[in-house]
Amino acid sequence: MFVLADLEGHILSDTKRGVARVEEIEIVRLVMKSSMNPYRPNIDTHETADVIPSLVHLIRECWSEAPRHRPNMKKVKSLLASMQRGKKLNLMDHVMNTLENYASSLEAEVEERMKELVAEKKKSDTLLYRMLPKQVADKLKAGQPIEPESYDNVTIFFSDVVSFTTLASKCTPMQLDYWIFFRLIS
Structure with a gap:
């Protein structure tokens, strides 16, 4: 969610206010160091009209220390999509959509190929057991020498x-x- 605020560009960043931006490595160090009061970037919603309140609320929900209060990825994606209705998609959204489509088509392809492989294995086993005695076919399948x-x-x-x-x-x-x-x- 740290990256989300930066990528969306709707939230007023420290650099727009003339304050030096915290480097990414420094953010990681601050997050790792804090235990009782975890580090969170400052999101000031009063200084600009560009801020989408629902996006700020989503970011804060994702920062919740109690996992049961955090939204799952499906909900985050749904909320982000609803916030962008009518707006032009950015490069990151396009990349995410492309990767999701590729992953789902790849999963379907793998599943189809596995079914084909299982069917071909059954065919070859059936043929092998028709041609040879069972003990010989079993030894061939196990890679054992046949006397x-x-x-x-x-x-x-x-x-x-x-x-x-x-x-x-x-x-x-x-x-x-x-x-x-x-x-x-x-």
Whole structure:
């Protein structure tokens, strides 16, 4: 809220009265140092007609030491928007609106992509469990090595050989078995 008073430009600042402005670092130091009587900038509403009383009231509400008496961000935004009705938006308002729109669209995009990811994972799991025995599929998903097993009706071969798919597509299962056998004995 310290920044709000400065950004809005509706409140008479110390520099307009000829008083030296307190530097931002000094404000932080004063806020950190004070405990019983916290530091608050002086907002003099009687010296100018440019001051919006509802803005001053909002700033003072935000400075309340009791958190339950402070307005939440939704209320602050709503009150600020109502104070600016009919006035031209400033750069800060435009940036805030752009960031809010970007954040909400980004959240929607992430949620949509997560749904797509979950759907694709279900599809790949279903395909994997249709093609392979459950214990083999579980080991593949866990990243564990799969020991060769012999079956009467089928041969399952896992390999990291470059272009193996091309090679395997040109061979029959028995040719693969012979190829492995001849490779072992040579």
